[in-house]
Amino acid sequence: MTDQTPLVRIEGLSKHFGKVVALDNLTLDIARGEFVTFLGPSGCGKSTTLRILGGFERPTSGRVILDGEDVTSQPPEKRNVNMVFQDYALFPHMTVAQNVAFGLELKGMNKSAIRRRSDEIMSFLELESYAARYPVQLSGGQRQRVALARALAPDPSLLLLDEPLGALDAKLRGQVQQELKSIQRRTNKTFFFVTHDQEEALTMSDRIVVMNKGKVEQDGTPEELYFRPASRFVAEFIGETNLLSGRMRGTEGDKVVMDWEGTTLLGKAPAGLPAKGEPITASVRLEKLGFSVERPQTANAVQGRVVGRTFLGSRMAMQIAVGEGNALLKAYVDAETGRSVGTDPVWIGWEADNMAVLNN
C-alpha cells in the first residue's frame, strides 16, 4: 500500500465515433486507493473513458497503463478490472451465490477456495441470507449490493462503477452513497465512479474530474471544485451559484477588480488574467451572501430590493434585484432572517475570497 506509482496512467486518450469526438486527448493518473469520480453531462466522455478502462471500447489513439502494463488492446476478460453496471447486469438464471462465484470460477480457483472467497465477500456486504435467491427475488438496493459483491470477489485492482445508483430512489441513494464510501475505505480499492449527479460526486469522492465535450474542465477535490471553480461550466454544473457578468478593471494585490452594475467588486483571480476592459464572469455561492440594513464591512457590498422568496424549511431562498433591476442575485438565508427582511432596500455583502472570477 506504500506503492507510490499511479495505478492507472491514461496517456493522450482519444475516441472518435465517426465524426463525433467522444474523448479528446485525455491524460491523467489515478492513484492507488483513490475514489475518483468522472462527472459531467451525458455525452461528455465520462462513460467512454470508463468503457475504455474496462476494455469494452478501443481508443482511437492513446494508451492505458494499468499497474505498469499497457492494457490498451487487451480484451475485458484479460484485465484485472471489474465493473458494476448501470443496470447491474446480474445473471438471471443464477442465484446470488452463483453470480458472486462466476468471476472466481473463471479465474480457475478450486471449489473450496471459491466457496471461501464468495462467503467472505457476501458476509462483508451482508448478503449471506440471500445467497440462494435469484436476482428477481431481490429489491433494487440488494441487487446493487450483489453487483458490487460480484465485481469485488475476483479482487480487481480497479473497480469501475457506471452510475450504479441511478436506479435507486432518492432516500435509498443517500444511504448507499455512505455505504459505498465506507466499502471503498475498508477494502482500500481504487474506485472509478461515473455519474452525472454532482451531489453524488461531492459526497463520495476523494477527487472529481469534471468532463465537458470530451475534455477535462477541472480536476480536483470536491472542496476545490465547489469553492474554486476553474470555469463557468464547473461553477454552473456543481451546486447553485450566482454568475455576475461584468468587465475587467484591473488587479489589486492578488485580487481582480471588476465593474458590475455600477459598482466595483473584488474577486479571486483566475489562472490566466484577462486584459483590462474585457468582459468577465464571476461566481459567488448562494450561501455566501449576507444581508444587512447598514452598509456591511465586507469587501463587496451592493444595495438591492427583495423581489421574491421561497421557503425551503431550514432556510429561505431570496431573490434580490440589484442596480437598475437588470441583475438578479439569489441567496440562501436562515428562515428568520428571510422573514424579517421587508421590501425596503437592503445591503448584500460578501468577501472577495468567496467570489471566483472565471475564465469564460
Place this chain on the structure above:
Amino acid sequence: MNDRPELFRGNRIFLACVYWAFVLYVFVPLILMVVMGFKDSKFIGFPIRSWTLDWYTGVFADAEVLSTFGYSTAIAVLSTLISVFVGIWIAVMLEGRRFWGRTAVFGMTVLPALVPGIISAIAFRIYARWLGIEPGMGAIVWAHAVHNVPFVVLVVMARLSTLPRSQIEAARDLGADPLISFIRITLPYLVPAILGASIFCLLLSFDDFVRSFFLGGYEPTLPVLIFAKLRSGMSPEINAIATIALILTAAIGIWAERFTRRMNKET
C-alpha cells in the same frame, strides 16, 4: 345516454354468438372424428347403435401403425435437432449485427417457410435425385430440417434481441471469453425460445404430409400411412389413430406453451 347500454348489450350478445358459432365450426369436425373412433361398426356415420374400444386396442396391436409412429417420431426428433442447431447459429449471426448482405441472408433463411409445401416438396425431390440422395428417412429429415429452420431463427432472434448487452459485457468483464460467455450466459437465456421452437418443429415435422410423401421410401410416416389407409376405405381405426395423435400433439403443445411462458416470466 339511456339507450347506449342497450345497444352495447345487443352488440355483446351478437359478438358472443359469432364467437361460439366459430368455435363450433372449428370443433364439431374434431368432436365427430373422436366420437366415430368409438363406434362399433365398420361404417362411419350416424346413427351409432353401440360403442366399443376395439379400434383402439386394434391400433395398439397393429405393428405397422406402431412402427410408423416410431418412424415419424425419429424423423421429428432428428430434423428438430438439426433445425435448432442451424437456427441458433444463423440467429446469433444475424441478430444485432450489421454486415453487407444481411438482408439477403435473412430473406433466404426465411424463404423455406413461405414456399408452398407442394412446390418445395417437388423441388426437394428433384434436388435429392440430382444429388443422388435415396428417398427415405435421410431425405425426409433433410427436407423437414430445412423447412423448420426459419421458425427457429425467428423465435431465437426475437429472444436474443431482448438480451441486454450488459449481460455479455459483465460475463466478459468477469473473465469469460466470447465462447464461454455464449455458453454460460446467452444459451441459458435462450432456453425458453429454444424449447418453444423445438416443440413447434417437432409438431410441424410429425404433422407433415407433402414432403414426407414426396421424399419417402417404402416406409411410410404416420400421415402417409393414414393417407394410404384412407385410399383402401375409411374405417374407425383411422379415427382412433388420429385421436391419439391429436391428444399427444395437443398435450405437448399446451405443456410447452405454459412452460415457456413460465420461464419467460422468471427471467
